[in-house]
Amino acid sequence: MTVMSGAPSTGPRRRCLARRSPEPKEKLVRFVLGSDGRLVPDLAGRLPGRGLWLSADREVLLAPRTRRSLARAGVREVDLEALRDELERLLERRCLDLIGLARRAGQVVAGFEKVRERLARHEVAVLLVARDASANARRRFRHLPPETVRFETLDRTALGAALGRPEAVYVALAPGRLARRLVTELSRLEGLRGASTEDAVADVAGRSPPAGGERTHPDEDTKDR
Numbered sequence: 001m002t003v004m005s006g007a008p009s010t011g012p013r014r015r016c017l018a019r020r021s022p023e024p025k026e027k028l029v030r031f032v033l034g035s036d037g038r039l040v041p042d043l044a045g046r047l048p049g050r051g052l053w054l055s056a057d058r059e060v061l062l063a064p065r066t067r068r069s070l071a072r073a074g075v076r077e078v079d080l081e082a083l084r085d086e087l088e089r090l091l092e093r094r095c096l097d098l099i100g101l102a103r104r105a106g107q108v109v110a111g112f113e114k115v116r117e118r119l120a121r122h123e124v125a126v127l128l129v130a131r132d133a134s135a136n137a138r139r140r141f142r143h144l145p146p147e148t149v150r151f152e153t154l155d156r157t158a159l160g161a162a163l164g165r166p167e168a169v170y171v172a173l174a175p176g177r178l179a180r181r182l183v184t185e186l187s188r189l190e191g192l193r194g195a196s197t198e199d200a201v202a203d204v205a206g207r208s209p210p211a212g213g214e215r216t217h218p219d220e221d222t223k224d225r
């Protein structure tokens with residue numbers, strides 16, 4: 001689970017078609033029904049037509065009850081696995097675009113030392129740690145200020161691409177609108193991938209390093225990453 005703090009969402013709520021219960025809008029994905037009966041993802045929430053909302057949760061999206069609920073709503077045969085994969089691609093692209101926008105706005109720093117300095121000054125809203133970083137790298141920055149949200153949802157190559165470099169392990173975003181939007185999109189992506197960041201970190205922390213010491217990627221923890 002993503003490490004984050006703060007009060008539960010009090011914003012708009014929508015009813016998940018499968019769960020049949022109202023949930024915070026930022027935890028759902030909106031779809032519209034095309035004229036051909038096909039589901040069209042509307043991640044920006046701007047397409048015309050009646051919205052069909054589903055939880056951004058792998059188990060919910062792939063559950064048999066979801067297929068039945070979609071059929072009752074007029075959706076023709078749908079490949080839920082393919083739909084989940086499409087959503088994952090689209091959401092990752094949105095996340096990387098937001099990081100790129102934040103970089104161009106001067107709201108991003110990368111690398112262990114720069115991130116540590118910003119955290120010490122309480123100037124970080126979102127901390128990103130590469131999900132394929134070494135166990136040693138992922139153990140760092142476990143104790144964060146209450147205003148900081150930590151994600152391990154994107155890999156080092158994707159993070160690097162968003163910043164115009166080969167890879168990145170630690171990335172921090174300053175508070176602001178872009179950081180808030182990124183939290184929403186990363187939360188959705190994390191749910192669709194069905195991986196618990198917190199569980200993964202706990203698993204890494206409880207695992208003994210291999211004989212000869214823990215192997216890390218060359219220069220992974222240097223200030224340039």
